[in-house]
Amino acid sequence: MDPAEGRRILVAVDEGDESVHALRWCLTNFAARGDGELAPPDTILLLYVRPTPPTYSVLDASAPLGYMFANEATAAIDGYSRAVADAVVDKAxxxxxxxSKENGKVKVDVKVAVGDARSVICDMVDKLGADLLVMGSHGYGFLKRALLGSVSDYCVRNANCPVLIVKSK
Amino acid sequence: MDPAEGRRILVAVDEGDESVHALRWCLTNFAARGDGELAPPDTILLLYVRPTPPTYSVLDASAPLGYMFANEATAAIDGYSRAVADAVVDKAxxxxxxxSKENGKVKVDVKVAVGDARSVICDMVDKLGADLLVMGSHGYGFLKRALLGSVSDYCVRNANCPVLIVKSK
Structure with missing residues (x-):
């Protein structure tokens, strides 16, 4: 951590209320407002990970019409995913x-990435030089979590920085 | 959290270097020094959990001598466990x-409990009204961790407050 730069706090946000709660907790309890040159403001790095868009193989398409439909469906899903990302990031x-208005300024930076949330978040910790990773405890829906384990479990094990898990009560 | 009281930060310490690292990270990055009535100092609650002492059933003892030996062995193990607890808490x-000397005062309180680390830590979060639980990622040895899962995994899932996991690099 470079003291002249303030701390870099990566907050993984998603559609769930829990990630909003985690961000709020972090802002209230952890992120420091800047206090001149001696204590520069922390930087909040908001990270939203969009799932990888589905791909349709040409072999799946029985006719040119099917292929076109598949392309349109992919585009529609992709568009929806972008809209969700925008909404989540905007809220955060x-x-x-x-x-910042109530407690003093923090710097905010936004990253939207595409891929599997678990590996993207851990990669971003390294890439962005995060001093702390903050997230809610649920990053997937129930079924996917049951199959893959939770995103937070993975990040606690694999992220190269301290990890703060904030659950909703 | 009562703003007039400062935050209550429960730090689970054990014999490992990782818990020392977690405590140091917490003191440097999270625990705030008091700043008069407006910002009272945080309280660090140091928690060490001693394993439950082994018990020998009378039925296990083939002779009165064996029973006495079992009692002596239990006492010796218990004594060793207390000595380890004292050393860990003293270091913390x-x-x-x-x-405190370098960065301003924090209040410190020490708790030593006996039992399974996983459930004792989560119980203590409730009992002591902790606002944050801080721990390293390893709370058991390799074999026990493989069988039971890590203490930190359990606490992330079950503790009724945000959990900060600090790993050694």
Whole structure:
């Protein structure tokens, strides 16, 4: 951590209320407002990971019409995924702005990545030089979590920085 | 959390270097020094959990001598366990004192409990009204961890407060 830069806090946000709660907890309890040169403001790095868009093989398409439909469906799903990402990030940014208004400034940076949340979050910790990773405890739906284990379990084990898990009560 | 009281940070310490690292990280990055009435100092609650002492049934003892030996062995193991607890807690307290000297005061309170680390830590979160639980990622040896899962995994799932896991690099 470079003291002249403040701390870099990576907050993984998703559609769930729990990640909003985690961000709020982090802003209230951890993120420090800047206090001149001696204590520069922390940077909140908001990370939203979009799932990898589904792909349709040409072999799956029985006719050119089917292939076109598959392409359209992919585009529609991709568009929806982008809209969700925008909404989540927008909500998180507003929360940071509200906190800054009440408690002093924090710097905010937004990253939207595509892929498997578990590996993308851990990669981003390294890439962005995060000093702390903050997340809710649920990063997938129930079924996917049962199959893959939770995103937070994976990150606690594999992220190269301290991990703060904030659950909703 | 009562703002007039400062935050209550439960730090689970054990024999491992990782818990020392977790405590140090918490003191440097999270625990706030008091700043008059407006910002009272945080309280660090150092928790060491001693394993439940082994018990020998009278039926196991083939002779009165064997029974006596079992009792003596139990007493010796218990004594050793207490000595380890004292050493761990003493080291942790010294670290807090050193931090207070350099960065301003934090309040420190020590709890030593007996039982299974996983359930005792989660119970203590409720009992002591902790606002945050801090721990290293390894709370058992390799074999026990493989059988039971790690203490930190359990606490992330079950503790009724945010959990910060700090791993050694």
């Amino acid at each position: 940014q507003k929360l940071c702005a509200l906190h | 307290q010294k670290l807090c004192a050193l931090h």
